[in-house]
Every structure is written in structure tokens, then in C-alpha cells.
Amino acid sequence: MFSRTALARAFALPFEQxxxxxxxxxxxxxxxxxxxxxSQSHPEQPTExxxxxPRAQTSAPSQQPPTSTPSSTPQIPASKLPVAPAFTSPxxxxxxxxxxxxxxxxxxxxxxxxxxxxxxxxxxxxDHLRLPFLMPNVKPGDVLRFNRASLLGSREFTxxxxxxxxxxxxxCRLRVMGVDSEPLRVKExxxxxxxxxxxxxxxxxxxxxxxxxxxxxxxxxxxxxGAVVVEDGKGVSEVEVKA
Amino acid sequence: MPVQGIRTVTAARNGVGxxxxxxxxxxxxxxxxxxxxxxMVSFLKNSLASFAKANPQIEIRVxxxxxxxxxxxxxxxxxxxxxxxxxxxxxxxxxxxxxxxxEASGEKNKRTKKPVTSINDSVxxxxxxxxxxxxxx
Amino acid sequence: xxxxxxxLNLEAPTLQGSKTLYVCSVCRQExxxxxxxxxxxxxxxxTTPITERVRRxxxxxxxxxxxxxxxxxxxxxxxxxxxxxxxxxxxRTQEPDDGWRNIDEASAGVETAxxxxxxxxxxxxxLARVGHLGRWTxxxxxxxxxxxxxxxxxxxxxxxxxxxxxxxxxxxxxxxQSLNKPLASVCxxxxxxxxxxxxxxxxxxxxxxxxxxxALVYPDEKAEQVLAYVFEQIGSQAQTESAAEDAAEADExxxxxVDPEAPRSLFFNKAHVRDKGYLRLSLADxxxxxxxxxxxxxxxxxxxxxxxxxxxxxxxxAIQYVGGELSLKSLKLDAKPQKLGPxxxxxxxxxxxxxxxxFEKRQKRVDRDExxxxxxxxxxxxxERGLIQ
Numbered sequence: 126m127f128s129r130t131a132l133a134r135a136f137a138l139p140f141e142q143x144x145x146x147x148x149x150x151x152x153x154x155x156x157x158x159x160x161x162x163x164s165q166s167h168p169e170q171p172t173e174x175x176x177x178x179p180r181a182q183t184s185a186p187s188q189q190p191p192t193s194t195p196s197s198t199p200q201i202p203a204s205k206l207p208v209a210p211a212f213t214s215p216x217x218x219x220x221x222x223x224x225x226x227x228x229x230x231x232x233x234x235x236x237x238x239x240x241x242x243x244x245x246x247x248x249x250x251x252d253h254l255r256l257p258f259l260m261p262n263v264k265p266g267d268v269l270r271f272n273r274a275s276l277l278g279s280r281e282f283t284x285x286x287x288x289x290x291x292x293x294x295x296x297c298r299l300r301v302m303g304v305d306s307e308p309l310r311v312k313e314x315x316x317x318x319x320x321x322x323x324x325x326x327x328x329x330x331x332x333x334x335x336x337x338x339x340x341x342x343x344x345x346x347x348x349x350x351g352a353v354v355v356e357d358g359k360g361v362s363e364v365e366v367k368a
Numbered sequence: 369m370p371v372q373g374i375r376t377v378t379a380a381r382n383g384v385g386x387x388x389x390x391x392x393x394x395x396x397x398x399x400x401x402x403x404x405x406x407x408m409v410s411f412l413k414n415s416l417a418s419f420a421k422a423n424p425q426i427e428i429r430v431x432x433x434x435x436x437x438x439x440x441x442x443x444x445x446x447x448x449x450x451x452x453x454x455x456x457x458x459x460x461x462x463x464x465x466x467x468x469x470x471e472a473s474g475e476k477n478k479r480t481k482k483p484v485t486s487i488n489d490s491v492x493x494x495x496x497x498x499x500x501x502x503x504x505x
Numbered sequence: 506x507x508x509x510x511x512x513l514n515l516e517a518p519t520l521q522g523s524k525t526l527y528v529c530s531v532c533r534q535e536x537x538x539x540x541x542x543x544x545x546x547x548x549x550x551x552t553t554p555i556t557e558r559v560r561r562x563x564x565x566x567x568x569x570x571x572x573x574x575x576x577x578x579x580x581x582x583x584x585x586x587x588x589x590x591x592x593x594x595x596x597r598t599q600e601p602d603d604g605w606r607n608i609d610e611a612s613a614g615v616e617t618a619x620x621x622x623x624x625x626x627x628x629x630x631x632l633a634r635v636g637h638l639g640r641w642t643x644x645x646x647x648x649x650x651x652x653x654x655x656x657x658x659x660x661x662x663x664x665x666x667x668x669x670x671x672x673x674x675x676x677x678x679x680x681x682q683s684l685n686k687p688l689a690s691v692c693x694x695x696x697x698x699x700x701x702x703x704x705x706x707x708x709x710x711x712x713x714x715x716x717x718x719x720a721l722v723y724p725d726e727k728a729e730q731v732l733a734y735v736f737e738q739i740g741s742q743a744q745t746e747s748a749a750e751d752a753a754e755a756d757e758x759x760x761x762x763v764d765p766e767a768p769r770s771l772f773f774n775k776a777h778v779r780d781k782g783y784l785r786l787s788l789a790d791x792x793x794x795x796x797x798x799x800x801x802x803x804x805x806x807x808x809x810x811x812x813x814x815x816x817x818x819x820x821x822x823a824i825q826y827v828g829g830e831l832s833l834k835s836l837k838l839d840a841k842p843q844k845l846g847p848x849x850x851x852x853x854x855x856x857x858x859x860x861x862x863x864f865e866k867r868q869k870r871v872d873r874d875e876x877x878x879x880x881x882x883x884x885x886x887x888x889e890r891g892l893i894q
Contacts, residue, residue, distance in 0.1 A: 251488060300383040
């Protein structure tokens with residue numbers, strides 16, 4: 126019994142570390158995370174930083190040690206520089222959302238319906254996602270942050286977006302695992318009355334992703350980041366209790 | 369006390385916390401004599417060093433394989449291996465093939481329809497007729 | 506039965522012949538030839554049978570190829586059984602020496618002998634034989650079997666002989682060049698007569714920048730005329746108008762070529778070449794190079810491999826190669842292709858990389874066992890079972 130608990134504790138350790146804010150790694154983590162952020166890149170300069178809780182990334186090959194973070198900054202090529210978060214106004218949360226959010230955040234695990242190229246993917250933590258296409262300009266080890274979600278939920282509560290949930294309410298990160306391929310497809314094409322069969326072959330490649338974490342921010346975090354509380358109204362996400 | 373099986377504490381989920389490249393080893397085989405290895409030999413002479421430097425996490429082994437076509441073999445952390453025959457290929461094409469093996473997941477090529485595969489339990493639970501609104505006929 | 510009717514009643518004689526088969530009388534009557542029909546054919550009958558006439562008509566000649574009576578006649582087996590009986594057709598006389606012919610003796614006997622003034626042969630029988638069907642080694646060598654090698658049978662080893670040969674070849678090719686004739690045709694004359702060789706030997710070569718044109722210096726006017734006359738006859742003579750006369754002269758002037766069986770004194774006991782100018786001749790022009798090396802090879806009996814021919818650039822180098830000072834090794838032409846393994850192991854950049862491992866030998870299963878640490882266990886288990894010592 127003892128050994129098992131020790132083991133569990135050992136495995137839990139990384140998560141505890143991850144919860145601790147590591148300010149030194151913040152820059153790198155944010156940069157890498159937002160490097161390949163998929164959409165909603167506005168040209169305006171940020172008025173407020175995209176606050177994302179940093180994560181300990183232990184073995185990413187391109188990861189620099191914390192001490193060398195400043196020196197590594199100029200090495201990032203211009204094409205890989207992060208897309209600056211562009212929000213003109215702070216996130217607005219309604220009172221009812223603030224009231225119900227602790228129920229959602231307190232109930233693990235969470236799922237997310239993330240949209241990528243307008244296709245929904247229902248994801249939980251640790252899932253494999255094989256995109257139906259080959260994502261360009263990514264290599265294994267890269268971290269993507271999905272910022273389009275229509276649903277966020279746990280067993281009994283769901284945060285519904287109208288149509289999408291504000292991306293500052295949650296964090297969903299995925300790791301690029303590699304590129305997968307499919308068996309060669311052979312399409313046989315025939316014409317009538319012609320004894321000739323044309324065989325068209327194709328072999329597609331797909332990007333493999335893995336969901337690293339799905340985190341819904343708590344009410345305190347939101348307020349700390351400068352969320353503005355507004356009256357209940359339209360256009361703001363609502364938490365629904367499972368009927 | 370009844371006999372209990374040891375429950376799995378965790379399943380290995382590479383990439384959730386730490387990330388290890390799926391490809392752990394690449395074997396480059398060539399033949400000194402055969403002409404189909406010409407591109408491979410040129411690749412090994414000229415661009416192997418840069419390839420190895422760019423991928424320090426992959427072990428690279430070079431060994432001759434006389435009287436056979438040149439082959440790149442990738443060994444993956446799931447225990448499988450993938451081999452690509454690179455006979456009569458140019459060095460640039462061989463670099464492409466090596467990159468392909470490097471990025472591959474090591475799984476057998478399968479055609480899947482569902483994009484998401486999960487080992488987690490359903491978050492919202494299994495549907496039950498006794499929950500929710502009572503249906504009126 | 507008349508042979509002209511044989512085509513018509515093909516069935517009947519065979520049925521009659523085979524006693525074992527019973528054929529009813531109606532069928533037998535039906536297969537019999539109709540008298541009216543038979544008479545029709547009989548009307549035109551002559552000494553030649555109808556089958557033969559039909560064949561002649563088909564082929565359009567009086568001597569159609571193939572068997573005289575392809576449909577009737579006796580089968581091979583029948584002939585074999587009736588061997589001791591006297592045969593109607595004239596039998597061809599067998600050639601006594603060839604045993605293999607006896608095999609198709611039976612089929613050979615069928616053929617008729619070609620008679621008359623000229624008849625085109627339809628089969629191989631009785632024709633002159635070309636080639637062998639076996640045991641050719643037992644026959645004596647014929648005229649065409651003899652082989653005379655292009656090069657001299659004896660390889661010259663002494664350096665002064667090499668020099669003499671090179672000088673002679675150079676002078677000859679210079680002459681051919683001045684006469685504007687194909688250079689390589691100097692090889693048509695294997696060896697010159699002594700006075701001509703003397704004249705050749707007396708010639709000097711003074712090349713300007715290794716050029717062959719105008720490099721030749723004759724000893725005197727007369728020598729120039731004689732050599733020009735002699736070399737005019739070498740090679741193709743169709744270009745000049747006086748080709749016919751020249752040919753006639755060449756026939757009587759054949760003594761240029763020496764009888765090969767006569768005992769031959771090397772270069773007529775000339776010891777040395779008098780000048781060294783020929784050494785500087787350049788072999789840059791491929792045609793000249795080819796002609797020179799061909800003649801030189803013919804005179805000395807040395808063979809020039811292709812890579813050497815490629816690398817040689819002057820007469821001096823050709824002599825050096827023949828003398829053994831230059832060799833394939835010194836020209837670095839026989840170098841074995843280097844193996845990649847040692848090159849990779851030696852390369853510094855790869856050594857510095859910690860993730861690269863280079864093996865010079867093929868990796869076998871044993872190596873994998875050893876790497877995984879189970880080789881000893883496997884060996885111990887095998888030894889325990891007595892499978893290895």
C-alpha cells in the first residue's frame with residue numbers, strides 16, 4: 126500500500142509543479158504556446174496580455190533551461206515569433222457565470238468541443254487527435270493552443286458558447302506528436318465499353334496531436350486577470366446544469 | 369481478503385506531460401559495391417552529420433549491408449519498426465525519407481474515420497433512461 | 506490399287522488392313538470409291554499420280570518440296586517392320602563415317618535423289634555440310650581456324666628495344682601524316698625490310714612543342730623519296746588516280762612484309778636510337794595517340810589497358826609504361842574503391858556527435874543479442890545442450 130501511494134505521489138508531482146507559477150519560464154512557454162495559435166489574430170497591439178498559466182515542460186527537445194531563457198530569445202526566427210494576443214477590451218463575465226463557474230471548475234474531468242477549421246472535436250485530456258489534414262509548419266514537439274471552443278463541460282455542467290466561448294476563460298493545449306500516414310488508396314476508374322481500368326492512387330498524411338491539458342479558469346483567476354463583471358445579458362456564455 | 373489485481377496507476381501517455389519523439393533510432397544501411405546505394409553513400413558522406421546534429425534525440429546507426437539495396441530503418445518507442453528502401457534515390461530524397469521516418473508515429477498505417485481516440489471514460493457518463501425529464505407518451 | 510485413287514479411299518485400305526476392327530458391310534461399301542468418280546480421275550491419269558499433280562499445281566513448280574506422297578505411303582512404324590523386305594523406292598547410299606545419321610535413316614530413305622542437270626534441293630540430304638553437330642574437336646584444324654595475333658608474340662623487355670620501336674612507330678606515323686593517309690594503316694605492314702628500316706632508323710624527329718606536323722627530318726633527299734614511295738603503297742590506295750598501277754607494283758613489291766616464319770633479328774641488330782626528339786612528341790590528339798599506341802603495341806607486344814591509354818599524354822610516358830616505370834598503381838588507376846565505413850569512422854564531425862554510431866561490419870543477429878545482453882545466456886544454453894562446443 127505504501128508503495129502505491131508513494132508512486133501516486135510521484136506521479137502527481139509534475140502536476141503540482143505545473144500549478145506553481147514559474148515566472149522564469151513564462152516567456153518561453155507563452156511564446157511556444159501561442160506560436161501556432163490557430164486563429165483570431167488581430168493586427169492591433171495588445172492592451173492586455175494573454176494570461177496563460179505557465180506549465181512545466183520537462184522534456185521538450187527545443188526547450189531551453191530556465192536560466193538561458195533571455196539568451197534564447199533572439200534565436201527564435203521571425204516566422205516563429207508569437208502572434209501577439211490582441212484584445213481590445215477585458216473579458217466580460219456575467220454574475221450568473223461567476224456564481225456557477227466554481228461548480229464547473231471544481232468538477233473534474235473536463236471536456237471541450239474545440240473547433241479547428243470549423244470542425245468540432247470533442248476532446249478530453251490525454252486524447253489522441255488525428256487531424257484530417259497535414260498541418261503545415263509544425264514539427265513534432267510543438268504545442269498548439271486551441272482557442273475556439275463551443276462547449277466546455279464536466280459531468281454535470283456545461284459552459285456553452287454563443288457561438289464560441291471567450292478564449293480567455295480556458296486553456297486547451299495540444300502537442301504535435303508526429304505525422305501519420307494511411308495505406309495507399311487505389312481508386313479504380315472505368316469508362317463504359319472500354320476494357321481499361323485506370324488506377325488512381327493517393328496516400329494522405331495527417332498530423333497527430335495529443336491533448337495536453339484542458340483547464341477552465343476559476344472565477345478568482347478571471348477576476349485577477351481583470352475580468353469585468355457585467356449584468357446578465359445576451360452574448361455572454363452561460364453555465365448550464367445538466368438536465 | 370480477496371485477491372485483487374494491481375490497478376494501473378497510469379497509462380503511458382507520451383506528450384501529455386513530457387514529450388519524447390516516437391522515433392528512437394534510425395538505422396542506415398548501405399552497400400559499398402552496389403550502384404543503388406550511390407545516393408545513400410553520398411548522403412552518409414555529406415549530410416548525415418547535419419541530420420544527426422539536427423536530431424540529437426534520435427540514435428543513428430550506420431552499418432553496411434552488402435549485396436542489398438540501401439535501407440533506412442526506424443525504431444519506435446512502441447516497439448515497432450519501419451523500413452524504407454531507398455534504392456537509386458538521390459541524397460535529397462533520402463533526407464525526405466529520413467524525415468518521414470523521424471516524424472512517423474511508428475503505428476501501422478491505418479485508415480481511420482474518427483479523428484479522436486480516447487482512453488478516458490466518458491466525461492458526462494453513460495446515458496441512462498432513468499435520468500432527466502420523464503418522458504410522456 | 507492405283508495410286509491415283511489413294512487419295513479418294515483413304516479410309517478403305519486402313520480399315521481393310523486392320524483386321525481387328527470389325528466394319529459392317531454398308532459402311533465398307535460407303536467408303537469404297539464411286540466408280541463414276543473414279544473414272545473421272547482415271548481419264549486424266551498419266552504416269553504421275555494425282556496427288557503429285559495436285560501438289561505441283563499448288564506449288565506452281567514441277568518439283569514441289571516435301572514428300573512425294575504426303576497422305577498415303579507407309580508410316581515410319583510400318584517401314585520399320587518391313588525393313589527386311591525389299592523396298593520399292595531407290596535407297597540413298599549412307600555416308601559411312603557419321604554414326605548420328607543412322608538415327609534418321611528411315612526418314613532419309615524416303616527421299617528421292619535429285620536427278621537431272623539442276624534441281625533445287627528441297628531437303629538437306631546430300632548437300633555439303635557446314636558446321637558440326639558434335640565432336641568438332643576431333644576434326645583437324647582448317648585454314649580458317651588458324652589465328653595470328655596482332656601483337657608480336659614476344660614481348661620486348663629491353664629499354665633500347667622499346668626506344669627503337671617507339672622511334673620507328675613515330676617516324677612511320679609522321680610519314681603517314683605527311684602523306685595524308687590514314688595513320689592507323691601503318692600496322693598493315695608488320696615489319697619492314699632492312700633497307701627501309703635503315704632509312705626509318707636514320708630519320709630524326711625534331712618536334713616543335715610536341716607537334717607531329719613537320720617534325721620529321723630525313724637523312725637525305727633520296728631517303729625521302731624512297732620512304733614516300735614505300736609508304737604511299739600502304740593502306741587504302743583507292744584515293745589516287747594511279748591506284749591500279751600502284752596495286753600492281755604493290756603486288757610485286759610485297760617483299761615489304763617479311764615472311765613471318767623466318768628467324769627474326771630484332772630491329773636488325775640496331776642497338777640504339779640516334780636522337781631523342783621523338784620522346785617529346787605529344788599524344789594529345791586522340792587519332793594520333795591511337796595510331797601510335799596501336800603500332801607501338803604491335804611492335805613491342807605490350808598491351809595498353811584503357812585507363813592507361815587515357816592517362817598517357819606523350820611518347821615518353823608510353824615508353825615508361827612499357828618499361829614498367831609507370832604502372833596502374835603509380836597512375837592510381839587500379840585503386841580499389843574506398844569503403845565508406847572507415848571513412849565515416851575517421852570523420853571528425855561524426856565522431857563528435859554522441860548519437861551517431863558507425864559500424865564497419867554488417868550487423869547480424871549475434872550483434873543484437875550481444876547488445877541486449879543475452880548473448881552469453883544463449884551461448885550458455887546452447888553449450889548446455891551440446892549444440893556448440
